Amino acid sequence: MRVLLPAHQQIVLQSSQQGVQHLKAHSSELGFLQHFNLHRYDSNIRELVLHSSLASIAAQLLGTRKLRLYQDCVFLKEPGFSQTNWHSDCPLSPLDTSSFVTAWIPMRALQGSADSGLEFAQGSHRDIAAHFHHSARSSDLSTRGYKIASVGRMELGDVSWHHGWLLHHAPAQPPGSPTRMALAVSYFRDGARVVQQQCEDDEEDRESFRAWLGSGRGKLAPGDYACHALLPLVDC
Structure with a gap:
């Protein structure tokens, strides 16, 4: 088991109980807990993320008929x-593309400001200077002049x-x-x-792609076409 915390070196734990104890000791530093790629282990999640009802919307937004998860x-x-600090998704992935979208699906109804729903900096995906000159995980956007939009109230089943270049964040979850809980696809x-x-210092996101990127048989390297069994084509 691996636990990654901001400003802490990676540690290896021997049990889930030890992991829970460590997380509680540092709870004030945490913005969220995350678990990548459940579709590789859970058939229900796999059916959802590969279902045409989601994929067809992603394909329409990207203007394509060939889509990968x-x-x-x-x-x-x-x-x-x-x-959760302001960030965009594309800089956290090892893909040379601007054709990238994310579906954010709450796993219970959200009650507006009483919950930590996503907030977006409108138009920031077109602000090349922001991504070129500033950190991918910025805490202050006050000088950029963005209008901030929130998902607001969401019912179960809303998406x-x-x-992928849109700056977004989530406020603290109220005591x-x-x-x-939310599923991002x-x-x-x-x-x-x-x-x-x-x-390069974003070790937590490397968890998502370490199984298919790097040295070793069957893995992809920089310059390769992003074609891998762990990046499946999706039926749109």
């Missing part, structure tokens, strides 16, 4: 967990979509509220090539 990820925010247009990950 990049990843799914469950994000969990316990009451009192801190905010929010955002572009005393129920745990917030990312797709990209077939034809992208692999590049070196832009955020």
Whole structure:
């Protein structure tokens, strides 16, 4: 078992109980817990993320009929967990593409400001300077002049979509509220090539692609076409 925390070196734990104890000791530093690519182990999640009802919307948004699944990820925010910093998804992936979208699916109804729903910096996916000159995980967007939009209230079954370069974040989960869980599913247009990950210090996101990227038999290297069994084509 591996536990990754901000500003802490990676540690190896021997049991889930030890992991829970370590997380509780650092709970004030956590914005969320995440688990990547459940579709590889759970048939229900796999059916959902590969289903044409989601994939057809992603394909329409990207203007393509050939689509690949990049990843799914469950994000969990316990009451009192801190905010998730502003970021965009593309710099955290090792893909040379701008044709990348994410579906964000809450796993219970969200009660507006009483929950930690996503907030978006409108138009930021077209702000090349922001991504070129600033960190992918910025905490201050006050000088950029963006209008901020929120998902607001969401019912079970609602889905929010955002572009891979759109800056977004989530506020803290209010104390005393129920745990917030959401499933994020990312797709990209077939034809992208692999590049070196832009955020070299982002160990947590490397968990998503370490199984198919790097040295070793059957893995992809920078420059390769992003074609791999773990990046499946999706029926649109």
